[in-house]
Amino acid sequence: MDDYTWQKMLRQRRVRQRRRLYLLILLLAACIGTAIWYGFFYTRTPEYALKQLSLALDQHDSARFQKYVNVEVLSSRAYDDLTVDLFAYDSTLTADTKAMFEKFYILIKPQLTKGLEQSVLGRIDSGSWSLPEGTDILKGRQLGIDFERFLERSQLRNTSFVSLGNVEHNGTTVTAELKVREDYTQTPFTLQLVLEQSKDGHWQVVYIKNYRQYLDTIxxxxxxxxxxxxxxxxxxxxxxxxxxxxxxxxxxxxxxxxxxxxxxxxxxxxxxxxxxxxxxxxxxxxxxxxxxxxxxxxxxxxxxxxxxxxxxxxxxxxxxxxxxxxxxxxxxxxxxxxxxxxxxxxxxxxxxxxxxxxxxxxxxx
Structure with a gap:
């Protein structure tokens, strides 16, 4: 092999090595970029939060669910929607009696919303619904209300998830469509989940915008x-x-x-x-x-x-x-x-x- 041929082969080898090096650098940069995008941007998007919620339900992970749902605010808003006109059409009650009952439901709101939260989280962890037991004040009618009936009227136990729909960004909040089906009557409905960013940047579901409309439909x-x-x-x-x-x-x-x-x-x-x-x-x-x-x-x-x-x-x-x-x-x-x-x-x-x-x-x- 003469010197010219040898030099040519060396140059070609160097070119191939540089190409491999450039490709490796590009791949490494892409991986780093993807990791940065995933860690600092995608994980702080509403879409990521919704995906994590879906995984939490599939994997019976209540801790993850609580990270991406502000359970306290959600249950409080849901309680208000559920009880807002509970006695409005009961003609057997006087105005004073209605006012007394409405005040009563305001007084017991902390206990009922807490019971609602525990029931939902228990359902996520175990895959089945349970009722208060032991010395829990919500057991039976100790609090003057039937929690079993209250839970049934919330429609939570007979509402099935179908799919996620559109996600709409509205400034500091996001509205996500959650397509569900009411199991008894097989009625389809699209719930509107409102998400807001928490202090550390991740998104949380804070309330259901049209939950009352869902109740009024079903x-x-x-x-x-x-x-x-x-x-x-x-x-x-x-x-x-x-x-x-x-x-x-x-x-x-x-x-x-x-x-x-x-x-x-x-x-x-x-x-x-x-x-x-x-x-x-x-x-x-x-x-x-x-x-x-x-x-x-x-x-x-x-x-x-x-x-x-x-x-x-x-x-x-x-x-x-x-x-x-x-x-x-x-x-x-x-x-x-x-x-x-x-x-x-x-x-x-x-x-x-x-x-x-x-x-x-x-x-x-």
Whole structure:
């Protein structure tokens, strides 16, 4: 190989090496630029926040959810939307009573919004909804309100995420479209999430601009179905109510004592009444109710009735066992179940009462 050829090969090698070096520098610069863009710009965009929210829901990560949602502000605004006209159309209440109830809902707002936050975060972590337990003041009706019913009226449990829509920048705030579906009536709706930047620069959802509109869209559809279901089952409920009134009277007669203690014959007769007549009547009533077609929006009421029947039967079964075994433990279990059944029955009455009131609500434009 002569010198010319050798020099030519060396020059070509140097050119290739420089090209590789330039390419490596460009790639390195691109990586650094991407990292800078991602770390300092993209992570501080609303689009990134929304993506992180989606991941938080998919991965059951409530900590991440709380970073990109101002849960306290969101629950407070949602509470106001949910209770703003709770008693406006209840003609059975006087003006003073309405004012008293409205003041009451203002007083209990901290407890209910906190309960709402805990329920949502629990749903994210576990994938299922739970209710207050133990000594929680929201358990049952200790606070004077049925939190289970309150949660149901929020529509949170029966609203499914469909997709994200447009993201619109409006100066210091951003509005993002969240397409959802109400599960009972299969009604589609587009919620408008409002995002603002936090102090450290990342974006957070702070409230839902049209949450009240969503409630006003869904509630009439559900109430119409509930009213139809109530009408279709009214004759069944009334017929069996007469039977249960008669059973209640017989129960009182059989359990009447001079000293407050049931004798063996009384315990036997009460057990037979409950086992042979009351429980079969409860099962028969539920069977007839189950034969009625349940409109989509009335599924919650139908489930509450089923739950009431099941709980009542369990309570009586433990009571019967207590009668036959003279077991205080069984009587205590029966009493606990009976209290649960009463809470469910009160909830059913609330739903029926609210549905009756909703007939007076004017059609929304």
């Amino acid at each position: 509630a009439p559809l559900q109430n119409s179905d509930i009213a139809s279901y109530i009408d279709n089952t009214e004759s069944i409920v009334e017929a069996y109510n007469y039977d249960f009134i008669a059973y209640r009277q017989r129960f009182r007669e059989l359990s009447a004592t001079a000293n407050g203690r049931l004798n063996e014959q009384q315990r036997s007769r009460l057990a037979k009444l409950l086992e042979n007549e009351v429980i079969p009547a409860l099962k028969k009533r539920q069977q007839r109710l189950d034969e009625i077609d349940v409109p989509a929006g009335a599924q919650y009421l139908a489930r509450q009735r089923q739950q009431s029947t099941e709980t009542t039967i369990k309570a009586w079964q433990h009571f019967i066992k207590g009668l036959r075994e003279n077991s205080q433990a069984e009587f205590s279990t029966a009493e606990t179940l009976h209290k649960q059944e009463l809470a469910i029955d009160l909830r059913i009455q609330d739903i029926i009462h609210h549905t009756a009131i909703s007939k007076n609500i004017p059609n929304l434009p």
